[in-house]
Amino acid sequence: MAKDYEKLLDRAMDQIPEAPHKKSRFEIPEVDIDVSGNRTTLKNLGSIASELGRDPNLLMKYLLKELGTAGNREGDNGMFQGKFTKGELQERIDSFTEEYVLCDECGRPDTELIKEGRVTMLKCDACGARSSVRSV
Template identity: 65%
Template sequence: MGEDYDELLDHALDQVPEFTAEKERFETPEVDIDVSGNQTALQNLKSIADELNRNPDHLMKYLLGELGTAGNREGARGVFQGRFGKESVQDRINRYVEEFVLCPECKKPDTKLVKEGRITLLKCEACGARSSVRKV
């Protein structure tokens, strides 16, 4: 019986795919900025929010607070009062990803924002970790 077990084990090991180091699959989306007059438009706000699996209103509210300005959503884009460079807005998006998208435990983007009572939690679908996040 020992020989059958060894054969089965060898066969099973042959079926397991080899581990290959995979390039990080998640990249922060790049912003598309249009500055005209004293307004800055984030043309791809909705597509960024969709890629991050977040509500565009939540992302817009965060950006308004971080940029310290007024603004509003106009369809798929966000409009901010004031002139902001691409690097400035991209930096805020990167910070948003760190705080509200990536799991603090496993660093994967497979997370959801869930509200439990008055507390908002970042729940990781990959590792199951849960951590509280600040209110926007």
């Protein structure tokens, strides 16, 4: 009887997905870049912005300001003047997420940016908290 139990237990363990208890349903997307000459292309700007639930133009504006460079959007790509590493861009996207996506109170990504007069606010749909954020 103990052998049958162990066989059934092994079979059940094989059917459990690798990460059944994921810590969070939200993960910051990883950047995909292409450096050619003196230009860096962020190939998945659109999908990153979509995953974060923000306008790609807002994310692009933030990245340009933080990197201190010129650039533009072409479809789902972000084009930057200068050579930037994957780490530099990932660090800026992580800081954008901390400031403009995640709730200060509960840490969830269920937020939206709203304007109240001239102040931009981060409103959390999960806990109802509101906090002001600096404009991009």
